[in-house]
Amino acid sequence: MELQKGFKLLLQQYKALFTKNLLLAWRNKRATFLQLFSSIFFIFLLFIIQKAIEARFGSSTAFKAVRDPEPLIDPPIPPCEDKYYTKLPCFDFVWSGSDSARIGSIVDQIRANNPGRPIPSTKVKSFRSKNDVDAWFVANPMKCPGALHFLERNATVISYGLQTNSTPAAKRGDFEDPTFKFQIPLQIAVEREIARSLIGDPSFSWVVNLKEFAHPVVETFSSVGTVGPSFFLAIAMFGFVLQISSLIVEKELKLRQAMSMMGLYDTAYWLSWLTWEGIITLFSSLFTVLFGMMFQFDFFMNNSFEVVFLVFFLFQLNMIGFAFMFSSFITKSTSSTTVGFSVYIVGFLTQVVTVFGFPYSDSFSNTYRTIWSFFPPNLLAKALQLLSDATSTPEDPGISWSRIGECAPNDNDCLINMSDIYIWLVLTFILWVALAIYFDNIFPNSSGVRKPTFYFLNPGYWSGKGGDRVREGSICSCMRSVPTSEHTSPDDEDVLQEENTVKQQHREGAVDPNLAVQIHGLVKIYPGRTNLGCFKCKRSAPYHALKGLWVNFPKDQLFCLLGPNGAGKTTAINCLTGITPVTEGDALIYGHSIRSSVGMSNIQKMIGVCPQFDILWDALSGQEHLYLFASIKGLPPASLKTVVQKSLAEVRLTEAARVRSRSYSGGMKRRLSVAIALIGEPKLVILDEPTTGMDPITRRHVWDIIENAKKGRAVILTTHSMEEADILSDRIGIMTKGKLRCIGNSIRLKSRFGTGYIANVSFLATNDNVTHHEDVKLFFKDRLDVIPKEENKSFLTFVIPHHKEGLLTNFFEELENREEEFGISDIQLSLTTLEEVFLNIAKQAEFESAAAEGRFTTLTLTSGTSLQIPVGARYIGIPETVSTENPHGVMVEVYWGQDDAGALCISGHSNETPIPSHVQLPDALSSSHTSRRTFLGRSGPVHGIVINPNEIDTS
Numbered sequence: 001m002e003l004q005k006g007f008k009l010l011l012q013q014y015k016a017l018f019t020k021n022l023l024l025a026w027r028n029k030r031a032t033f034l035q036l037f038s039s040i041f042f043i044f045l046l047f048i049i050q051k052a053i054e055a056r057f058g059s060s061t062a063f064k065a066v067r068d069p070e071p072l073i074d075p076p077i078p079p080c081e082d083k084y085y086t087k088l089p090c091f092d093f094v095w096s097g098s099d100s101a102r103i104g105s106i107v108d109q110i111r112a113n114n115p116g117r118p119i120p121s122t123k124v125k126s127f128r129s130k131n132d133v134d135a136w137f138v139a140n141p142m143k144c145p146g147a148l149h150f151l152e153r154n155a156t157v158i159s160y161g162l163q164t165n166s167t168p169a170a171k172r173g174d175f176e177d178p179t180f181k182f183q184i185p186l187q188i189a190v191e192r193e194i195a196r197s198l199i200g201d202p203s204f205s206w207v208v209n210l211k212e213f214a215h216p217v218v219e220t221f222s223s224v225g226t227v228g229p230s231f232f233l234a235i236a237m238f239g240f241v242l243q244i245s246s247l248i249v250e251k252e253l254k255l256r257q258a259m260s261m262m263g264l265y266d267t268a269y270w271l272s273w274l275t276w277e278g279i280i281t282l283f284s285s286l287f288t289v290l291f292g293m294m295f296q297f298d299f300f301m302n303n304s305f306e307v308v309f310l311v312f313f314l315f316q317l318n319m320i321g322f323a324f325m326f327s328s329f330i331t332k333s334t335s336s337t338t339v340g341f342s343v344y345i346v347g348f349l350t351q352v353v354t355v356f357g358f359p360y361s362d363s364f365s366n367t368y369r370t371i372w373s374f375f376p377p378n379l380l381a382k383a384l385q386l387l388s389d390a391t392s393t394p395e396d397p398g399i400s401w402s403r404i405g406e407c408a409p410n411d412n413d414c415l416i417n418m419s420d421i422y423i424w425l426v427l428t429f430i431l432w433v434a435l436a437i438y439f440d441n442i443f444p445n446s447s448g449v450r451k452p453t454f455y456f457l458n459p460g461y462w463s464g465k466g467g468d469r470v471r472e473g474s475i476c477s478c479m480r481s482v483p484t485s486e487h488t489s490p491d492d493e494d495v496l497q498e499e500n501t502v503k504q505q506h507r508e509g510a511v512d513p514n515l516a517v518q519i520h521g522l523v524k525i526y527p528g529r530t531n532l533g534c535f536k537c538k539r540s541a542p543y544h545a546l547k548g549l550w551v552n553f554p555k556d557q558l559f560c561l562l563g564p565n566g567a568g569k570t571t572a573i574n575c576l577t578g579i580t581p582v583t584e585g586d587a588l589i590y591g592h593s594i595r596s597s598v599g600m601s602n603i604q605k606m607i608g609v610c611p612q613f614d615i616l617w618d619a620l621s622g623q624e625h626l627y628l629f630a631s632i633k634g635l636p637p638a639s640l641k642t643v644v645q646k647s648l649a650e651v652r653l654t655e656a657a658r659v660r661s662r663s664y665s666g667g668m669k670r671r672l673s674v675a676i677a678l679i680g681e682p683k684l685v686i687l688d689e690p691t692t693g694m695d696p697i698t699r700r701h702v703w704d705i706i707e708n709a710k711k712g713r714a715v716i717l718t719t720h721s722m723e724e725a726d727i728l729s730d731r732i733g734i735m736t737k738g739k740l741r742c743i744g745n746s747i748r749l750k751s752r753f754g755t756g757y758i759a760n761v762s763f764l765a766t767n768d769n770v771t772h773h774e775d776v777k778l779f780f781k782d783r784l785d786v787i788p789k790e791e792n793k794s795f796l797t798f799v800i801p802h803h804k805e806g807l808l809t810n811f812f813e814e815l816e817n818r819e820e821e822f823g824i825s826d827i828q829l830s831l832t833t834l835e836e837v838f839l840n841i842a843k844q845a846e847f848e849s850a851a852a853e854g855r856f857t858t859l860t861l862t863s864g865t866s867l868q869i870p871v872g873a874r875y876i877g878i879p880e881t882v883s884t885e886n887p888h889g890v891m892v893e894v895y896w897g898q899d900d901a902g903a904l905c906i907s908g909h910s911n912e913t914p915i916p917s918h919v920q921l922p923d924a925l926s927s928s929h930t931s932r933r934t935f936l937g938r939s940g941p942v943h944g945i946v947i948n949p950n951e952i953d954t955s
């Protein structure tokens with residue numbers, strides 16, 4: 001099938017990813033709903049705040065248009081209790097100048113002639129001087145609204161002064177203006193009574209009417225301009241947090257890596273998220289403006305629709321770009337809420353500062369303004385301030401599209417206008433997206449792999465012709481050279497032969513057309529992790545996961561890679577699929593090198609990978625997964641439906657095709673992963689433990705699928721099921737500790753590394769309870785020197801070692817002849833199992849590594865004596881045991897097993913036996929002096945004497 005390439009493939013991947021984003025958003029309805037409609041909640045809150053503030057200043061005319069002002073006719077001095085926030089008992093007014101009798105009578109007249117309410121003398125307090133009044137005010141705050149100070153200069157001149165608290169106050173929706181309420185009535189009263197006293201006419205008419213100007217609304221409170229920035233920032237934070245968490249989840253669950261392995265273009269990935277978020281942001285901003293208009297805010301009604309809409313759209317889009325950039329710094333999706341909250345708090349504080357005028361005024365330098373404008377919430381705060389200033393009174397026309405480049409009439413500094421804000425928002429959005437892509441490349445991905453810091457300076461990156469080799473470790477890891485690899489010649493003849501064949505082909509540059517994969521000395525060393533702590537750079541030791549693999553995988557064959565946990569199987573696979581960079585060596589997959597980026601992009605088109613752990617979106621169904629991966633792979637659109645249906649049928653998921661993978665059982669998920677690996681007819685299929693967690697019926701079914709998949713392609717399989725390896729593989733390689741230990745087909749491995757043959761002898765059922773078990777046992781003991789490994793009433797099982805192979809033909813001929821005599825119904829002879837081969841190889845590797853590392857353990861003898869012996873040593877001579885009967889001393893044979901982690905441990909030891917006389921004892925035994933001293937003195941651990949097993953076995 002011809003796969004799509006170039007721009008067509010990019011477009012196809014983009015469409016598939018866009019559909020995936022749409023489906024994920026549709027399935028996560030609650031989050032999408034919040035992203036789209038959270039604005040109604042916040043705008044409703046703004047509406048309530050606006051109404052509350054308007055109600056609070058409801059009695060002030062400053063907040064209302066007054067066209068025909070009401071006159072205030074001869075206002076009386078009000079009782080002090082009417083003053084807001086008064087402490088009782090209180091005084092209507094206090095006065096100074098009590099030394100003068102004339103002043104005293106003027107004050108009496110003021111009290112008596114107060115319009116509508118004569119003031120009792122108890123509500124007025126007199127003092128001699130101004131200073132006395134001030135002292136009283138200090139000692140008695142909030143006890144009086146005003147003070148009068150009189151001075152009788154001569155018979156015709158009386159001066160007076162007036163003191164009031166001029167702070168306007170509001171209480172329970174009423175507004176108190178002290179000038180009109182206290183100052184002017186007091187002033188009118190005092191002037192009236194002074195005039196009457198001077199002209200000597202107590203009934204002289206003195207009426208003053210007051211009237212404020214007719215005016216429009218002179219003061220307004222805009223909830224949008226003041227608290228709006230933090231509310232609209234909160235709306236944008238929904239998108240911000242959701243976007244960060246979507247990107248991180250795809251990284252964390254290695255979904256992005258799985259898509260990259262299938263040949264995903266990064267451009268398609270970023271574009272799909274950008275356009276999807278762009279659409280969501282567009283609708284969210286549109287709803288914000290519509291809801292604002294619905295609540296009849298002047299801000300939304302008087303400014304042009306397109307001007308306001310563009311502010312919200314560009315700001316929210318900018319925050320999405322900001323989220324893209326932040327996602328590169330975060331590795332856990334659970335941190336996205338914390339990051340969102342932190343950004344919100346910082347944004348809230350900087351917005352408050354912006355609303356108070358920093359730094360968009362002449363008193364601050366341009367540098368401050370430039371730095372400040374990089375943080376999107378600040379631009380939003382400034383934009384909202386400009387727009388709300390432009391609609392501060394209902395008469396203001398607001399900002400129209402044609403005036404976005406102009407400054408507001410009262411903006412004397414005019415340092416930033418709406419069009420500047422739009423430009424800032426667009427440019428910083430581009431910057432965030434560019435930085436997001438850059439950081440995404442240079443920070444380690446989920447496999448710890450990254451590009452070099454200046455990868456974009458390499459022309460190969462732009463031309464797509466290689467050169468951008470990836471690196472490992474964090475960007476600021478302490479520099480240390482990678483240790484050299486430790487490659488030793490293999491001990492096994494088959495592995496050596498394979499290695500020599502591959503090396504020769506490599507030397508000759510021969511490309512065998514029958515080979516799918518040629519691995520040339522693959523070495524992988526994981527660099528140690530770097531931790532910065534306490535002014536020190538701590539680095540864990542590097543780990544040699546692969547120590548030089550040389551192996552060929554022919555076409556049309558299934559190669560099974562076996563090995564205990566941590567052997568390096570997944571590492572080998574990750575190197576082949578490009579997930580992990582190789583340290584040394586190379587591999588050619590159908591002639592393409594995994595070390596070149598061009599080679600890797602070709603390889604990705606021809607491989608299918610079933611990773612060790614299922615990499616699936618919980619919210620997508622099996623069918624959707626297959627559509628997505630088939631599109632990423634580049635299958636022609638016309639064939640997608642048929643291929644997907646066929647794949648689903650192959651893995652028996654047709655009925656569950658539309659069910660979300662969240663509801664799949666473990667086995668169903670594995671089957672879906674296998675189907676994804678096989679989609680698009682890849683030439684090399686890599687299956688990392690594909691049948692883990694499957695029941696025996698499903699496993700057998702998957703075996704059938706794998707068996708069919710072998711035709712026409714190479715398959716690399718890793719598994720811990722020996723049965724699976726035995727049934728499916730054409731060749732098996734067993735790895736331990738990063739090295740290939742043996743290679744060959746199942747029969748060869750069993751015959752070379754198994755303990756020998758297994759003979760199963762079944763007996764006829766008898767009525768007389770006479771069995772011939774003992775006769776048969778005797779026969780086996782006599783001829784082959786073996787005893788049964790297992791036995792019961794109806795059969796006996798013997799393990800016959802390899803070295804008895806020469807005796808077997810005659811032995812079984814004779815046994816068959818005597819079948820009737822022994823009551824035998826059936827004799828079966830088979831090789832030992834692959835599991836046994838595996839265990840032997842794993843144990844051998846443990847012996848080797850223990851010897852290489854020089855590890856010691858304690859052997860406690862039956863006598864209670866403890867000896868330090870090297871791990872893996874078989875025969876141990878016991879110090880201090882030389883006697884006349886045992887002139888060479890005594891020894892024990894140590895039996896080794898493996899613990900749960902596979903490490904060697906002592907499982908027992910033989911009885912003490914004399915050391916044969918021909919055994920060359922090491923110097924240690926002859927220097928019994930040293931041993932004796934330590935042994936008797938118990939001053940340190942006593943070391944057993946290691947005896948060469950060859951000397952014992954040949955005896």
Ligand SMILES: Nc1ncnc2c1ncn2[C@@H]1O[C@H](COP(=O)(O)OP(=O)(O)OP(=O)(O)O)[C@@H](O)[C@H]1O
Nearest residue numbers: 448526543545563564565566567568569570571572
């Ligand atoms: N990113 C890494 N950094 C450091 N060490 C690693 C890393 N990945 C794997 N290793 C180590 O490399 C060794 C080989 O791991 P690998 O996953 O290849 O083993 P495996 O044979 O696939 O094991 P299993 O059967 O358990 O899957 C292990 O000891 C592992 O701890």
